[in-house]
Each structure stands twice: as structure tokens, then as C-alpha cells.
Amino acid sequence: MTINKHILLGVSGGIAAYKSAELVRLLKKQGAEVQVVMTQSAMQFVSPLTFQALSGNPVHSELLDADAENAMGHISLARWADCLLIAPATANLIAKLSHGLADDLLSTLYLAATCPVYVAPAMNQAMWNKTVTQENVETLQRHGVKLIGPEQGDQACGETGYGRMSEPVAICNYLADALENQNPSPVQCLQGLNVLISAGPTREPIDPVRYLTNRSSGKMGYALANAALKAGAEVTLVSGPVSLTAPANVQLIKVETAAQMYEAVMSRASDHAIYIGAAAVADYSPVIMQPEKIKKQEEQSTLILQKTKDILADVAKLDKHPFTVGFAAETHNLEVYARDKLARKKLDMIAANWVGKEQGGFDSEQNALHVFWEKGDKVFSMTDKTRLAEQLISLIAERFNTT
Numbered sequence: 001m002t003i004n005k006h007i008l009l010g011v012s013g014g015i016a017a018y019k020s021a022e023l024v025r026l027l028k029k030q031g032a033e034v035q036v037v038m039t040q041s042a043m044q045f046v047s048p049l050t051f052q053a054l055s056g057n058p059v060h061s062e063l064l065d066a067d068a069e070n071a072m073g074h075i076s077l078a079r080w081a082d083c084l085l086i087a088p089a090t091a092n093l094i095a096k097l098s099h100g101l102a103d104d105l106l107s108t109l110y111l112a113a114t115c116p117v118y119v120a121p122a123m124n125q126a127m128w129n130k131t132v133t134q135e136n137v138e139t140l141q142r143h144g145v146k147l148i149g150p151e152q153g154d155q156a157c158g159e160t161g162y163g164r165m166s167e168p169v170a171i172c173n174y175l176a177d178a179l180e181n182q183n184p185s186p187v188q189c190l191q192g193l194n195v196l197i198s199a200g201p202t203r204e205p206i207d208p209v210r211y212l213t214n215r216s217s218g219k220m221g222y223a224l225a226n227a228a229l230k231a232g233a234e235v236t237l238v239s240g241p242v243s244l245t246a247p248a249n250v251q252l253i254k255v256e257t258a259a260q261m262y263e264a265v266m267s268r269a270s271d272h273a274i275y276i277g278a279a280a281v282a283d284y285s286p287v288i289m290q291p292e293k294i295k296k297q298e299e300q301s302t303l304i305l306q307k308t309k310d311i312l313a314d315v316a317k318l319d320k321h322p323f324t325v326g327f328a329a330e331t332h333n334l335e336v337y338a339r340d341k342l343a344r345k346k347l348d349m350i351a352a353n354w355v356g357k358e359q360g361g362f363d364s365e366q367n368a369l370h371v372f373w374e375k376g377d378k379v380f381s382m383t384d385k386t387r388l389a390e391q392l393i394s395l396i397a398e399r400f401n402t403t
């Protein structure tokens, strides 16, 4: 992938600033022209000289600098940029941006920028989870800013949780994808259509620390979201908990339980032309979530489960229902079970995959599908999920246009 664009990289003051040096190197390697803007606190972590050497351009940090205003002042910098990427974005910077404060060069640039803005947050997990930070992030997203990460894992402060900045290579790939999707590919088979996709597993809580889930990684659903975007669709992705970064330009709705996924999908389905249910939704969830951690007592213990609502079947039953595509994950009798689901749930199509085998299905890079509709079927042999998703999206578009 290449990024033949002008990237304005904003670096704010967090320990993850050291990763931004690698980010500059990767962006340059992909063909981007990079200019770096640093906040005062970022310069406490990494020297501007590092960024100057890597980007091949002087580093900008002063808002009111007579020399800079003559050469590359904030307005010229904002005009120069094809994209503003802020990595790392601290909690403080996110708060400033969400409130429109402009008291230094980077926050002023954000206000002056008319190009797409991408933000890769980095902070302690408690700071990330704080309601006010989440509200600020939501405000930014409402204003059209795209979020990259953060990721879950060990943090520099010794804690573990969400708040780690995404790795430079992931940010770089995300950006390359996002910028490529700004100029859609010539095959626009879903141009102008709204597509709703569910992906990933659900988690059904047993008590405050335990839950029932499955092995879905979300890769298949996320690949479909990407392929639908490339085909020109407006994509809404309802995702269970996964450790993937959603494709740029999709509307991402994060959920945890089957009930939340039901709500998220059902409230939107009628506004979409196509629904693809790639999520591995729990079929059963505990009747009661115990408010306190269950203590180890008896040799055996029983968990009472109740059936969850079937999202796919209920979408297909809606008066104004989208073209509905289900998945079937089977360990045996694939065709029989898939055709049964197709008919019983009144679906337009079903994509069946073998699971529990050595290759394909859950949490693997590759998969194969046998797709069925009322009067036909098609086999897609084992390939990576990106390619497979493109094949399935083309078939969905073809079937959608003939029904």
C-alpha cells in the first residue's frame, strides 16, 4: 500500500510519543510527505530533532512564532495537509479538541484543518475509562474525527487495560486504508447503499468477573465491512468485543451482550438496504447475572441459561426488512443445517462455513464459504478473509440486484 499524501502528524505529550518516531519512518516509507507538530509536553519526551531527521522537515511547535508565521504558519500548514493524524493524543489534548480550545499550535491547527482528522489516543486505562474522557471522545467522533485504537494491554504505568496507543504499523495500515477508501475503487457494486454488518462474539455475564463467550475474533465481519466500503456502501458495523481496529469511515457501534447487539441491530435494520449477520451471537445467556463473584463451594454447579432473541430471524421478519444475509457455523451436516436456517429464518442468503476444523472459521486468517439462496448456491474455496469478503460482497450485490 502507498500513501502519496501530505500527512500532518501531531504529537502530544505522552510516553507513547517515542512510537511516533517509528510512525514517521513508516509513513515516509509508504511515500507520504510528513510534517510534524509537537506540543510543549511532547518535547519533554522526544527531541524535535528526532522528528526533523526522520521527516526531513523542520518540526513545528510555536503558535506565535514570527519566523514560522512567515513560512509555514498554522493556516498554511492546515492547507498543506491532506490529513491530520494525532498520535499519541493525550486525554488533555482530546479534551481540548472536543471543546474547541486553541491555545497552542496543534489545537489551533485542528480548528483550522478542513482535511480528515485521525486521532490515536494513548493514556492510562483509568483515564481512558473516565466518563468525561469517553464523552470527549464521543464528541470528537460526532464531529467527524476518526479514532484509531486505543488497544488493550500492558501500560507504561504498570497497569493493564485499554489505553495503549495502537502500534505504528497498525496506525500506518489504517491510514493507508482510510485514504484509499476516500478514493473508492472502480468496482462500486454497492454504491449509495446502506449496509449493516454484525461482527465478533458476544459476552454473556455470569457474575461481575465471568462471562460466556466463543472464539469469534471478528475478522470475517470486519473484512466484510472493509469490502462493503470499497464497494461504495455506507457501512454500519455492530461489533462485539474484539481486538481489531474498525475500518476507517464505518460507523462503529460497540456492544457486549447478545441483548445489546439485538437492540443495536434492530433499531437500525429498517434504515439499511442490506444486513449481514457475521457475528457469533450467543444462543443462550445466564438467566441471572449474580451481582457478586460466585464463590467456589460445591463439587458441581449448575448454570441456568435462557435462549437469546434471534437477531437474524427478527430482522428478516421486519415489515421494512433489509436484504438479509445470515451465516451458519457448522461442525457437521453443513448443507442441511444451512438450508434449514435459510428457510426457517426466511433469509435471502446464507453463508455457511465449517468450524472446529484445523483451518478456517473462528479466529483464523483464512476461511471458505458455501453460500446458499433459494434457487442456487456458490462455493468460495479457502482464501484469506479479506479476499473472501470481497467475493461474498460481489455475490450479495449481484443477488440484491436480481431480487
Ligand code: PMT
Pocket (backbone or CB within 6 Å): 200, 201, 215, 216, 217, 218, 219, 220, 221, 258, 277, 278, 279, 280, 281, 282, 283, 308, 309, 310, 311, 312, 313, 325, 326, 327, 328, 329, 330, 341, 353, 355, 361, 362, 363, 364
Ligand atoms: O469472527 P471470526 O473469528 O472471523 O470467525 C468468523 C465466524 C466463524 C464467526 C463467521 O464466519 C460465522 O460463521 N459467523 C456466524 C457464527 C454463528 O453464530 O453461527 P450460527 O450458525 O450459530 O448462527 C446462525 C446465524 O444466526 C448467524 O448469522 C448469527 O449471527 C445469527 N444469530 C444467532 C443467534 C442469535 N441469537 N442471533 C443471531 O442473529
